[in-house]
């Protein structure tokens with residue numbers, strides 16, 4: 001008889017793990033507290049608008065393709081994937097912007113125009129970034145990171161020095177470039193990693209390779225098409241889904257996980273894989289003696305930011321914005337300082353606006369526009385209605401001023417989403433949106449472990465464990481956890 005696996009959560013990590021385990025012959029059930037799958041990447045539809053609630057940047061397309069190929073499929077079986085060109089727009093002031101082009105040669109031309117001679121330095125910078133990206137993808141990212149020994153590969157010793165682990169990305173970029181706008185563009189991808197550039201290892205210049213060389217893509221229909229694709233694969237492989245199933249407890253007997261409890265009913269399982277927020281599983285779903293980490297441990301983790309998002313439907317087309325537009329018309333350091341050090345609501349935040357209806361007619365009614373305005377903010381803040389209203393006004397004023405058009409009076413739909421929504425919908429620790437920050441002290445074996453330290457047959461995947469936050473890492477996290485489960489099961493049988 002097939003071994004039963006209970007997967008908690010149907011975000012990217014849960015779906016990726018469930019499909020991989022089912023293909024390997026396990027009897028897999030996914031328990032999801034919400035009515036649909038997707039987790040932070042859920043969608044909602046209203047009044048002809050289709051809003052992706054979370055991820056909007058489709059980076060590292062090879063990770064998605066590799067996943068589909070494991071199941072004899074390919075990306076185009078599920079959606080049309082288009083490369084955006086320009087990749088995105090960055091505003092520095094009213095009517096003052098740079099469109100970041102798709103393509104390395106075009107990016108070189110941009111750099112040369114901003115900083116004469118910079119193109120030569122960029123060549124070296126991008127070569128190093130590609131080296132880090134390739135090495136990480138080939139040698140590090142798919143390790144379960146359970147022990148230092150996994151990284152004790154003698155062939156890697158010379159490489160370690162080329163990874164710039166002990167230098168910050170901020171220093172790494174500033175040593176090479178002087179133009180403040182170029183520096184901001186090169187530091188921007190680090191925002192995905194959830195820490196200040198001055199605290200993020202220069203290892204992560206690999207993200208510049210992802211941005212500039214590999215490109216920004218868009219799945220027609222929206223990011224929710226990717227979730228639908230993963231769910232389709234799961235169903236084909238025989239995965240069962242239990243929606244509206246808030247797991248209340250992981251049942252443990254003699255130190256071995258043997259199932260879960262949902263709505264007071266026990267469901268048996270040979271293996272439990274938790275892909276909801278690690279903190280929630282560790283601190284809420286387990287009795288105290290079975291927790292791997294203490295409250296003090298969690299309180300001292302550096303979290304990535306949360307965010308305040310406005311999902312907005314407009315009854316007109318907007319101009320002067322692209323699919324992705326960044327409003328860097330305020331002091332980035334000040335905003336970062338308010339997020340990470342002062343942990344307060346920002347006074348003059350940077351803004352990000354996604355307008356997928358620029359590329360995709362299906363996500364807004366004809367003649368309308370679908371806007372998603374995101375303000376990165378510290379975790380753990382109180383997000384009352386007054387605060388949300390203040391930031392809505394602030395965002396509208398800024399966007400109207402910088403892009404030179406009326407927007408507010410064309411709003412026909414508006415919904416805000418912040419900390420308390422992440423807590424309510426996803427049991428998110430401190431209302432985080434993006435998981436743990438990728439600082440050096442929270443990388444690889446220093447992340448919460450993929451395997452429980454206290455309970456046999458209990459594993460973890462998702463954005464709070466290895467390799468980290470972001471859709472591609474979470475897909476990989478699910479795969480790595482699935483492989484680790486199989487390895488552990490085989491070693492128990494002595495195979």
Ligand SMILES: Cc1cc2nc3c(=O)[nH]c(=O)nc-3n(C[C@H](O)[C@H](O)[C@H](O)COP(=O)(O)OP(=O)(O)OC[C@H]3O[C@@H](n4cnc5c(N)ncnc54)[C@H](O)[C@@H]3O)c2cc1C
Nearest residue numbers: 009011012013033039040055056057247276462463470471
């Ligand atoms: C606003 C936003 C924008 C982002 N933008 C990007 C982007 O552009 N590109 C990118 O690559 N990444 C982006 N990310 C990051 C990326 O979306 C996440 O890292 C990833 O989706 C997390 O997947 P996950 O499976 O780890 O967790 P989740 O998606 O959170 O899935 C966990 C699931 O577990 C469920 N759950 C929780 N508790 C229980 C319980 N007790 N019982 C049952 N189920 C439970 C939750 O409801 C959820 O469905 C963004 C994230 C956010 C929030």
